[in-house]
Amino acid sequence: MAAPGASSPASSKAHGRRTWVLGLLLGLLGLGVLISPLLGTVAISPETVLRILFHQASGGALFSDPCAGASVPASGCAGLIEIVWDARLSEVMLAVVVGAGLGISGGTLQGVFRNPLADPFLLGISSGGTLGAAVVVVFQIDVAQQNLLLPLFAFIGAIATSVVILAAARSRFGSVETLLLTGVALSSFLSSILSLLLLYNPTGSLQVDFWLLGNLGSLDWTQDGIAFGVVLVAGTLLATHGRELNLLQLGPDVAQSLGVDSRKIRVRLLLLASVTTAAAVAFTGIIGFVGLVSPHVVRRVAGSDYRLVLPGAALVGGGFLLAARDLSLVAFPGTLLPIGIFTSFAGAPFFAYLLYRRRQSSTMGGT
Amino acid sequence: MSSRTVPLAWFVVAVILAAGISVTGVATYYATRPSTSPGSLTITDDLGRRDTVTTDPARVVVLGPSIMDSMYRLGLRSHVVGVDCYAPSLGGLSSDYSSDQVTLWNLSSSMCVQTGPVFNIEQLLALAPKLVLASTIVSVGAVEQITQTYHIPVVMLQPATLTGIVLDDDLLGEVFGVPTASSALVASLQNQIFRAASLQANLTANGTPFPTVLVTYSVDGNGYWSFGPTTFGQSLIELASGASIAANATLPYPELSGEQVLLSDPAFVVYGTGYGLNESTYAAGPFWSQLSAPHDGQAFGLDSNYFTEPDPTMILLGLPQLISVLHPASSTA
Numbered sequence: 235m236a237a238p239g240a241s242s243p244a245s246s247k248a249h250g251r252r253t254w255v256l257g258l259l260l261g262l263l264g265l266g267v268l269i270s271p272l273l274g275t276v277a278i279s280p281e282t283v284l285r286i287l288f289h290q291a292s293g294g295a296l297f298s299d300p301c302a303g304a305s306v307p308a309s310g311c312a313g314l315i316e317i318v319w320d321a322r323l324s325e326v327m328l329a330v331v332v333g334a335g336l337g338i339s340g341g342t343l344q345g346v347f348r349n350p351l352a353d354p355f356l357l358g359i360s361s362g363g364t365l366g367a368a369v370v371v372v373f374q375i376d377v378a379q380q381n382l383l384l385p386l387f388a389f390i391g392a393i394a395t396s397v398v399i400l401a402a403a404r405s406r407f408g409s410v411e412t413l414l415l416t417g418v419a420l421s422s423f424l425s426s427i428l429s430l431l432l433l434y435n436p437t438g439s440l441q442v443d444f445w446l447l448g449n450l451g452s453l454d455w456t457q458d459g460i461a462f463g464v465v466l467v468a469g470t471l472l473a474t475h476g477r478e479l480n481l482l483q484l485g486p487d488v489a490q491s492l493g494v495d496s497r498k499i500r501v502r503l504l505l506l507a508s509v510t511t512a513a514a515v516a517f518t519g520i521i522g523f524v525g526l527v528s529p530h531v532v533r534r535v536a537g538s539d540y541r542l543v544l545p546g547a548a549l550v551g552g553g554f555l556l557a558a559r560d561l562s563l564v565a566f567p568g569t570l571l572p573i574g575i576f577t578s579f580a581g582a583p584f585f586a587y588l589l590y591r592r593r594q595s596s597t598m599g600g601t
Numbered sequence: 602m603s604s605r606t607v608p609l610a611w612f613v614v615a616v617i618l619a620a621g622i623s624v625t626g627v628a629t630y631y632a633t634r635p636s637t638s639p640g641s642l643t644i645t646d647d648l649g650r651r652d653t654v655t656t657d658p659a660r661v662v663v664l665g666p667s668i669m670d671s672m673y674r675l676g677l678r679s680h681v682v683g684v685d686c687y688a689p690s691l692g693g694l695s696s697d698y699s700s701d702q703v704t705l706w707n708l709s710s711s712m713c714v715q716t717g718p719v720f721n722i723e724q725l726l727a728l729a730p731k732l733v734l735a736s737t738i739v740s741v742g743a744v745e746q747i748t749q750t751y752h753i754p755v756v757m758l759q760p761a762t763l764t765g766i767v768l769d770d771d772l773l774g775e776v777f778g779v780p781t782a783s784s785a786l787v788a789s790l791q792n793q794i795f796r797a798a799s800l801q802a803n804l805t806a807n808g809t810p811f812p813t814v815l816v817t818y819s820v821d822g823n824g825y826w827s828f829g830p831t832t833f834g835q836s837l838i839e840l841a842s843g844a845s846i847a848a849n850a851t852l853p854y855p856e857l858s859g860e861q862v863l864l865s866d867p868a869f870v871v872y873g874t875g876y877g878l879n880e881s882t883y884a885a886g887p888f889w890s891q892l893s894a895p896h897d898g899q900a901f902g903l904d905s906n907y908f909t910e911p912d913p914t915m916i917l918l919g920l921p922q923l924i925s926v927l928h929p930a931s932s933t934a
Contacts, residue, residue: 275715276723308660308682309729316751321722371741374648384742436854441740449719451743454750569688570719 248539255536259549263330266556270326273563275570276317279304286318325450328458328517329559329573330552332450333524335465335514337551339507340525341532341544342472345479346503347410350588353526354511357399357417359392361424363515364445365431366391372431372438385457385516388445392515395420396508403501445519448574450559457517464513468506469548475503476541483538521574523581524551530588554580642776646757647765648741654754657778658731664716665736666697667912668758671770672734673706674913675782683728685738686713697738699875699906726751732776734758760911763836767791770913790916797840797920800931804842811844812927815862815894818873818905820886824858834908837915841923843869859887869927870894873905901926 271287272280285300301311309316336354343352354360366387369375376383402416432439478499481489486496514521531554532546558576563569643653662683663669672681687696694703694710696717702708714728715721720743725733733755735744744755756776758769767790774783804811816838817825828834829850838845846865847855870892872883880902883889894900903926907919924931 274723275721276727307727307729309726313726313729317723317726320750321726379745433852441737441742443718447718451719451722454746566688566690569690570715570721571688572718 251536252539252542255532255542256545256549259546259553263549263553263556266553266560267326267330270329270556270560271318271322273560274317274322275563275568278314278318282314283318283322286315287323290315290319320454321451324455324458326556326559328461329450329555331458331462331465332514332518332521333528333551333553333555334548335461335469335510335551336521336524337528337547337549337554338469338472338544339511339514340527340551341529341540341547342475342479342503342507343525344529345482345540345543346500346507347414348483349410349414350530350592351526351585352414353523354507355421355520355522355525356414357508358395358419358421358424359399359417359508359511360515360520361421361428362395363388363392363512364442364520365424365428366394367445367516367519368428368431368438368442371441372435385460388516389512392512393508395424396505396512399508400501400504403504404497443572445515446574447572448519448521448577450518450555450573451570461513461517465510468510468513472503472506472510473544473548475499476539476544479503479540479544483540519572519574521555521577523577523585524554526588527581527584528554530584644756644772644776647759647761647769648737648757650744650755650757652748652754652756654732654756654776656776658776660728660730660732662714662725662728662730662733664714664733664739665758666702666906667910667915668734668736669698669702669706669708670910670912670914671758671773671786674786675770675773675777675779677773677777677779678706680777681712682730683712683714683725684708685716686710687717688715688719689713691718722746722751725753732756734773763794763833763840763911763916766911766913766916767794786913790913793916793920794840797842797924800924800928801840801842804928811842812869813846813865813867814838814843814869814871814927815846815857815865815867816843816871816873816908817857817883818908819878820872820883821856822887824856825862825883825886826854826856828908829853829855833911833915837908837919837923841920841927843923843927863888863891866893868894868899870900871923871926872900872902873908874902875905878905 268287272283282301282304285297285302289297289300299311301314304311304314307313339354340352343354343357344350346352366389367384369391370383370387375387398420399413399417403413405412428442432442478489478494481492481494482496482499484492489496489499511525528547528551529543531550532543536542536546555573555577558573558580562571562573562576640656641653642656643651645651659680660682661672661677661680663672663681664685666685669681669684672678684694685697686694689710694708694713698706698708712728714724716738720739722743725747730753733744733747733753735755735757737757737759741757744757747753748755756772758772760766760769767787770786770790771783774780774786815825815827816834817827818834819826827847827850828838828845829847829852832853835845835848838848846862846867847857850857870883872878872880880900883900884895889895892900903919903922907915907922
């Protein structure tokens with residue numbers, strides 16, 4: 235049997251299929267990015283939104299008066315442009331970037347752990363990020379710079395947690411089970427520290443809720459850019475490891491015999507997935523299930539080749555988060571609710587379905 | 602002079618000194634606060650942030666009921682174009698403001714800027730404010746966003762002490778160019794604080810112990826939620842010459858178990874009303890019927906906002922009402 239990822243007579247056909255699937259996913263995501271800004275909490279006609287988008291994207295060349303005929307707020311057309319371009323579109327783009335980051339991290343972790351239930355949050359990375367953010371809020375560290383410090387501390391918290399996980403991975407006892415259980419234990423430990431901090435500073439809990447429930451709002455293009463840069467670099471590096479992940483699925487010994495240093499690759503992938511997750515968590519807080527669901531969607535549609543699963547999970551993750559945002563606005567017009575609630579609504583039943591399928595296949599003697 | 606009266610005299614002197622220092626502090630604060638150019642003012646807010654604001658801004662969004670109380674009392678309601686609300690589907694305006702406040706301040710849902718559970722920047726921008734006055738119900742990150750991305754000045758008003766409430770009202774008077782109104786409000790606030798301090802000094806001088814009291818704002822099957830150290834609720838109880846049974850709690854908002862409350866058996870119970878809470882709610886709490894205060898007719902309901910919202914109403918209405926509960930003779934004197 236040819237190892238997944240190795241050359242085969244059908245490789246050109248597979249390559250063509252991969253291109254086709256990724257192209258389709260990319261097209262759908264692009265359509266979502268165009269449609270999503272039509273939805274918001276302030277009523278603006280779709281025509282005006284589109285005019286503003288094209289006006290801004292063309293540097294003012296198209297639609298010289300994008301607000302013509304629209305009902306404008308007291309601040310005039312500039313106010314509408316701020317709402318559509320700066321507030322709404324930056325939120326949409328952040329959803330894409332964060333969703334993509336979580337999706338590709340989830341796909342990577344599922345491959346590394348050879349466990350379809352693995353998820354970026356299972357390892358406690360998000361709990362570390364939340365604790366980092368809470369430290370800034372509770373101890374009111376340099377209040378004037380919190381806009382910068384909050385994501386920075388969240389990132390540091392997430393990375394610090396990842397370092398502990400990586401240390402466990404590099405140790406003699408770094409089995410898959412040990413890593414997962416270390417993550418679960420760390421997550422509980424960090425959550426208890428967070429609860430203790432908040433008990434002594436209840437005012438801070440209002441702000442920490444932001445992290446616990448996940449949120450796309452209150453950000454701008456600068457933060458989008460930072461998140462995009464980190465996710466793009468770390469995500470691209472992850473996506474280049476599809477072949478190694480394919481070989482890891484055959485077991486460490488087989489992977490080793492095929493030239494893959496499984497421990498080294500595992501540590502490297504864990505590090506990259508952690509950085510990607512940390513970048514997402516730093517700006518949005520905990521958004522669950524995107525990393526779990528997205529790789530499975532790609533597998534169902536296009537098979538389990540990680541060279542397709544990883545970039546596909548990034549595109550599906552971005553689309554999933556965007557869809558969650560849009561559905562929340564349709565279900566609760568005029569209201570912004572934490573996005574994490576909606577991803578969990580969709581993700582939790584999916585998780586239960588996966589558990590059911592695993593149990594069913596093991597009962598039937600499958601793998 | 603007996604040995605007992607010496608400490609009492611020192612206590613009275615200390616109270617007067619504290620009041621003096623407080624007034625001096627206020628005066629110093631006024632004198633040193635920098636202003637930049639005519640028409641604008643650079644101020645340092647309660648979180649230590651510095652921002653330059655246009656004086657007398659016409660369109661203001663207020664994010665915090667306590668700030669709205671100050672704006673109303675300073676006669677600045679007409680400047681307010683938006684106020685904080687919870688998510689419309691989760692209560693909206695009524696989550697943050699009582700029906701009395703909505704009526705008195707003429708608030709409507711069209712003024713809503715959703716601050717929870719997620720801050721809604723779109724609604725804020727649609728109101729085109731020239732100034733945002735915010736309490737910590739808005740995350741500091743969101744505040745910085747408003748300032749840096751959308752260039753709308755934000756002043757955070759979150760006093761840490763009762764004196765801070767007075768200072769904030771004076772600051773608002775300066776920003777909106779209403780020194781007469783703010784001076785009058787500040788004077789009435791200081792008057793209430795002074796009266797309470799005088800009562801405290803008299804009670805101490807006479808050797809009258811402060812009555813024990815449980816001030817509770819919520820109840821469940823385990824016990825009564827109260828105000829611990831560093832909270833406005835505790836400051837108010839202290840100023841009203843009460844001895845809270847939660848004064849030495851470890852947490853700022855502790856839940857006292859039914860057993861703890863029964864063991865302390867306070868002379869008075871003051872329970873917070875509003876938001877669906879009334880005496881029957883608390884009467885369902887643990888050991889309520891075995892406490893002396895309800896049995897002796899010494900359980901009283903007061904508006905919860907008096908203990909939680911750091912605003913002028915806390916001092917102008919909450920403080921005298923709490924004093925009249927704990928020291929009925931003083932209020933009739």
